[in-house]
Amino acid sequence: MTKYISILALSTALTATGAAAQEKLTISVYSFAQDAYKEVLYDPFEEMCGCELVIETGNSVERMAKIEANAADPVIDMAVISSHDALSLARKNLLQPIDTSRLQSFDKLYTAAQDPIGDNMAVGYTFYASSIVYRSDLVSIESWNDLLGEKLADNVALPNITGTQGPLTLMMLNKAEGGKPGEFAGTISAIGKHADDIVTFYSRSSELAQLMNQEEVIAAPVGRFAWSRFKSSPLPFAWAEPKEGQAGGMNVMIMTANNGNEDLAYKLMDYWLSTEVQTRIAEALIDSPANTEVKVSDEVAENLTYGAELINSLNILDPSVIIANRDAWVEQWNNEVIR
Amino acid sequence: MSRLTIWLILGTTLTFLIGPFLIVIFAGASAGETLTFPPQGLSLKWYAKVFTVESFRDSFALSMFLAIFGTLTALLIGIPAAYALNRYNLPGAEAIRTIVAAPIIVPGIIVGLALLRYFVVPLDVTITMALFVTHTALVLPYAVRVVSSSLNNLRADMEEAAVILGCTRFQAFVKVVLPNIRGGILAAFILGFVTSFNEVPASLFLSGPGVRTLPIDMLSYMEITFDPSVAALSALLAFMSVAIVFVAERLLGFSRYV
Amino acid sequence: MFLNRSEGFALALPAALFTFLVFLVPVGILLSAAFQAEPGVWSLQGYVDFFSESLNQSVFLRTLKLGILVAGTSAVIGYAAAFCIVNLPASSRGRIFGLVVLPLMISPVARTYAWIVILGRTGIVNDVIVGLGLSETPIRLLFTETAVFIGLLQLFLPLMIISLVSAMENIPRDVVPAARVLGASWFQVFFRVILPLTKEGLVIGGTLVFTGALTAYITPAILGGSKVLMLETLLYQKVNVSNDFVSASVIAMILIVMCFSANLVLKRIASVRS
Numbered sequence: 001m002t003k004y005i006s007i008l009a010l011s012t013a014l015t016a017t018g019a020a021a022q023e024k025l026t027i028s029v030y031s032f033a034q035d036a037y038k039e040v041l042y043d044p045f046e047e048m049c050g051c052e053l054v055i056e057t058g059n060s061v062e063r064m065a066k067i068e069a070n071a072a073d074p075v076i077d078m079a080v081i082s083s084h085d086a087l088s089l090a091r092k093n094l095l096q097p098i099d100t101s102r103l104q105s106f107d108k109l110y111t112a113a114q115d116p117i118g119d120n121m122a123v124g125y126t127f128y129a130s131s132i133v134y135r136s137d138l139v140s141i142e143s144w145n146d147l148l149g150e151k152l153a154d155n156v157a158l159p160n161i162t163g164t165q166g167p168l169t170l171m172m173l174n175k176a177e178g179g180k181p182g183e184f185a186g187t188i189s190a191i192g193k194h195a196d197d198i199v200t201f202y203s204r205s206s207e208l209a210q211l212m213n214q215e216e217v218i219a220a221p222v223g224r225f226a227w228s229r230f231k232s233s234p235l236p237f238a239w240a241e242p243k244e245g246q247a248g249g250m251n252v253m254i255m256t257a258n259n260g261n262e263d264l265a266y267k268l269m270d271y272w273l274s275t276e277v278q279t280r281i282a283e284a285l286i287d288s289p290a291n292t293e294v295k296v297s298d299e300v301a302e303n304l305t306y307g308a309e310l311i312n313s314l315n316i317l318d319p320s321v322i323i324a325n326r327d328a329w330v331e332q333w334n335n336e337v338i339r
Numbered sequence: 340m341s342r343l344t345i346w347l348i349l350g351t352t353l354t355f356l357i358g359p360f361l362i363v364i365f366a367g368a369s370a371g372e373t374l375t376f377p378p379q380g381l382s383l384k385w386y387a388k389v390f391t392v393e394s395f396r397d398s399f400a401l402s403m404f405l406a407i408f409g410t411l412t413a414l415l416i417g418i419p420a421a422y423a424l425n426r427y428n429l430p431g432a433e434a435i436r437t438i439v440a441a442p443i444i445v446p447g448i449i450v451g452l453a454l455l456r457y458f459v460v461p462l463d464v465t466i467t468m469a470l471f472v473t474h475t476a477l478v479l480p481y482a483v484r485v486v487s488s489s490l491n492n493l494r495a496d497m498e499e500a501a502v503i504l505g506c507t508r509f510q511a512f513v514k515v516v517l518p519n520i521r522g523g524i525l526a527a528f529i530l531g532f533v534t535s536f537n538e539v540p541a542s543l544f545l546s547g548p549g550v551r552t553l554p555i556d557m558l559s560y561m562e563i564t565f566d567p568s569v570a571a572l573s574a575l576l577a578f579m580s581v582a583i584v585f586v587a588e589r590l591l592g593f594s595r596y597v
Numbered sequence: 598m599f600l601n602r603s604e605g606f607a608l609a610l611p612a613a614l615f616t617f618l619v620f621l622v623p624v625g626i627l628l629s630a631a632f633q634a635e636p637g638v639w640s641l642q643g644y645v646d647f648f649s650e651s652l653n654q655s656v657f658l659r660t661l662k663l664g665i666l667v668a669g670t671s672a673v674i675g676y677a678a679a680f681c682i683v684n685l686p687a688s689s690r691g692r693i694f695g696l697v698v699l700p701l702m703i704s705p706v707a708r709t710y711a712w713i714v715i716l717g718r719t720g721i722v723n724d725v726i727v728g729l730g731l732s733e734t735p736i737r738l739l740f741t742e743t744a745v746f747i748g749l750l751q752l753f754l755p756l757m758i759i760s761l762v763s764a765m766e767n768i769p770r771d772v773v774p775a776a777r778v779l780g781a782s783w784f785q786v787f788f789r790v791i792l793p794l795t796k797e798g799l800v801i802g803g804t805l806v807f808t809g810a811l812t813a814y815i816t817p818a819i820l821g822g823s824k825v826l827m828l829e830t831l832l833y834q835k836v837n838v839s840n841d842f843v844s845a846s847v848i849a850m851i852l853i854v855m856c857f858s859a860n861l862v863l864k865r866i867a868s869v870r871s
Contacts (some may be wrong), residue, residue, distance in 0.1 A: 344681075345681040345684060345685070346681075348677045348678060348681050349678060349681050349682070349693060352674060352677075352678045352697075352754075352758075353693075353696055353697070355750075355751060355754075356696070356697065356699070356700045356751060356754060356755060357696060357699065357700065358715075359700075359708050359711035359712060359715065359751065360699065360700060360703055360708070360711075362711045362714060362715060363703065363707050363708070363711050366711070366714060375714060375719075376711075376714045376715070376720070376721070416611040416612040416615060417612055419608035419609065419611065419612070420608060420609045420611070420612035420613065422608060423604075423605040423606070423607075423608035423609040424609060426605075427601070427602060427604070427605025427608075428602075428605075429602060429605045429606065429609065430602070432609075435609050435612075435613045438613050438616050438617055438621065439612050439613055439616050441616060441620065441621055441624075442616060442620050443805075443808060443856075444808050444812070444852075444853055444856035444857065444860075445620075445624055445812075445849065445852075445853060446812045446814075446829055446832060446849055446852050446853075447812065447814065448814065448829070448832055448833055448836060448845075449624060449627060449628070449832070449845070449846075449849040450620070450624065452627060452836060452845075453623040453624040453626065453627035453628075454619070454620075454623050454624075456623070456626075456627065457622070457623035457626045457627065458619060458622075458623045472619050473619075475615070476615070476616055476619055476620045479612060479615070479616060483612065484801055485763075485801075488760075488763060488764070488797060488798070488801060489763070491797060492766075492767040508604075522763075523763070526759065526763065529698065530701075530759070533701045533702055536702075537701075537702075537704050537705055539705070539706065539814065539815055540814045540829075540833075553704075554704050554705075554706055557704060557706055557707070558706055561706070561710075569706070569707060569710070570707060570710070570711075572707075573703055573704050573706075573707030573708075576702065576703065576704065577699065577702055577703045579702075580698075580699065580702030580703075581695070581699060581702075583702075585695070
């Protein structure tokens with residue numbers, strides 16, 4: 001019976017729009033770890049500002065397409081996405097510059113996070129390392145080149161070119177082969193030659209976790225944010241430290257143009273970047289901090305991409321390089337790798 | 340055909356159709372942390388977890404609403420259309436048929452994107468309304484086709500007889516046609532309900548902040564964790580469906596009409 | 598008979614108008630992009646470009662092949678199953694039919710994930726293969742066309758069975774036994790009696806299955822992955838990754854034309870047979 005009551009309630013909701021008197025802030029975030037985010041960020045923020053947070057989740061590209069489609073009348077006020085997707089939106093004039101004077105913790109951020117895509121169009125809130133996760137009982141990984149080697153043939157997965165991890169893997173394979181930075185044509189051809197040895201090109205880290213737990217795949221490159229899923233598995237997974245180093249990426253906060261809700265959006269960004277909240281997020285093992293003042297225990301640090309030394313050692317792929325080349329990469333990938 | 344052959348064919352077909360469903364039930368009852376079969380020990384913890392996920396409750400209510408009222412609306416306008424197309428020698432009937440059938444063959448992604456860009460945004464339609472309209476449009480072809488097929492097999496001279504005997508066209512429809520196509524309508528409702536309830540690609544673009552249908556919610560939940568609670572939820576939904584079919588069978592004698 | 602045409606139009610109008618306004622108009626605007634090289638300039642360049650790429654050609658052929666295979670296989674299984682169902686005693690018929698409908702109730706998302714568990718290297722299928730000594734090590738079934746085929750078949754077979762069962766319901770009960778008594782073989786019974794009387798159901802079922810297989814997104818995405826692209830997954834990539842709405846519209850047009858053609862071809866075959 002309650003089912004029908006809720007249906008009735010919904011049908012009235014169909015006609016009633018904007019009945020809520022409370023102020024609303026609509027944000028768009030990764031669908032990752034929402035329960036934990038609710039506890040350490042959303043709930044305390046709602047209590048603090050006396051407003052209501054409406055959360056839109058999904059992966060970067062889907063949410064980006066929506067922001068673009070709604071450009072005339074922005075539904076999303078503030079979003080967190082990958083740095084190259086942010087740059088892509090900025091170039092389409094869908095973002096407004098961030099007034100960094102309204103962010104109290106701005107000076108505490110790592111320099112790389114302060115203005116990652118130029119013109120203050122974004123602020124970095126988390127870093128992540130990217131490396132190869134593998135079954136330590138079956139194989140050992142010394143180099144990114146091992147991905148295309150004999151020992152992993154028929155048992156390896158690579159991230160799809162279309163995701164954020166794909167270009168990072170290309171960059172590291174390219175580096176391992178001694179290729180010219182930023183020019184991946186040779187690397188894509190090399191992957192194409194080994195296409196039959198690769199089980200699949202995954203697009204979500206959860207999908208990969210499943211494949212690895214089912215022993216379909218014994219090694220694959222993945223972002224550190226997914227590590228907790230492998231760590232909790234009964235199978236012996238290890239995080240590789242290849243001789244070429246680890247790749248790295250950053251996710252950023254952006255503000256949509258003309259959203260009319262800037263005050264609340266700044267409040268949330270300010271709160272999210274604060275040492276207090278960044279520490280809570282780190283301790284919940286969700287996102288690694290971009291705020292230099294965050295101090296966590298060794299045990300927590302172990303699971304994150306934490307500390308200046310590690311962050312500075314990461315191989316970073318310039319967002320503008322990704323945007324400038326992605327179409328060409330995808331085209332070559334389509335013709336040589338998936339055919 | 341011998342009974343043995345019949346049951347052999349049905350048994351094989353049903354194993355293929357239902358097997359994965361059984362696996363979903365058991366995978367959902369795993370004591371382990373990932374979706375595996377056979378499960379790593381048995382436990383109901385994932386079934387219990389389903390009820391604690393707030394977004395599942397909200398999206399379930401939304402999906403129920405869309406499936407029930409979207410399908411009813413589709414039947415409300417679809418049955419008269421099917422009747423007109425079958426019983427009136429309309430010029431351009433084929434064109435009308437094609438228009439009404441169109442939503443079924445346009446890929447869902449294009450539907451979602453087209454409606455978002457050229458319907459929802461310019462007209463400032465609410466997300467729930469947009470989903471409702473889309474789901475109704477997507478279900479309508481099923482309603483018209485299945486009811487048409489049902490009408491096609493019902494001889495028109497029965498209604499003519501009723502009209503000759505003094506019924507109005509409407510009375511003839513209600514008293515003669517409707518009872519005879521009840522099975523078709525029910526089949527159309529079930530098909531429509533299912534189509535709407537499980538629809539993903541069109542809703543993917545149309546789901547908005549805080550308003551998501553259940554399958555989309557399940558997909559994004561899977562993106563977060565790959566624990567067996569999605570399997571448990573699917574199993575619960577399937578049980579609900581069995582109950583619906585069972586009740587339909589009891590109330591309307593479904594099997595007489597299939 | 599019913600000569601009052603305006604009454605007929607009035608009955609059909611709400612459905613047609615509804616679909617036209619909230620569906621065809623937005624989709625039409627979007628699809629018109631498939632015929633515009635740039636806004637306002639009409640051309641077929643999009644199609645030329647699309648088919649000039651070898652990947653697109655192979656994706657197109659694969660989609661067509663899988664669509665036909667899935668529709669054909671489900672017709673064969675569907676006839677066998679539907680014939681069995683209508684010949685069941687009334688008491689068990691409803692229950693069996695319920696079981697056929699049941700998979701449709703389960704979210705395609707979950708069902709597709711179930712196939713990952715079944716077809717995987719540690720799955721049941723590989724357990725049997727290795728157990729029987731057919732292969733020494735588990736073989737790779739996931740992310741192959743076979744996996745996509747199985748997933749799609751399981752997803753859409755019920756639609757075919759439902760369509761055929763409703764069609765067969767209308768065959769007078771004694772026709773088949775009568776034909777048998779008069780000496781017709783099962784082969785003759787099928788082609789001379791059952792098929793002509795159920796062609797409407799076959800056309801509906803065939804169209805539903807073929808269209809479904811062509812426009813399914815989740816199954817090829819999950820079981821085929823990015824290695825076994827179909828038109829729908831390619832389209833998704835165009836929209837979501839490259840923001841290439843022209844190519845996306847071209848693919849959508851191709852899919853729509855394929856579905857329409859399938860419906861026409863099936864209807865045509867049905868009318869020739871009778």
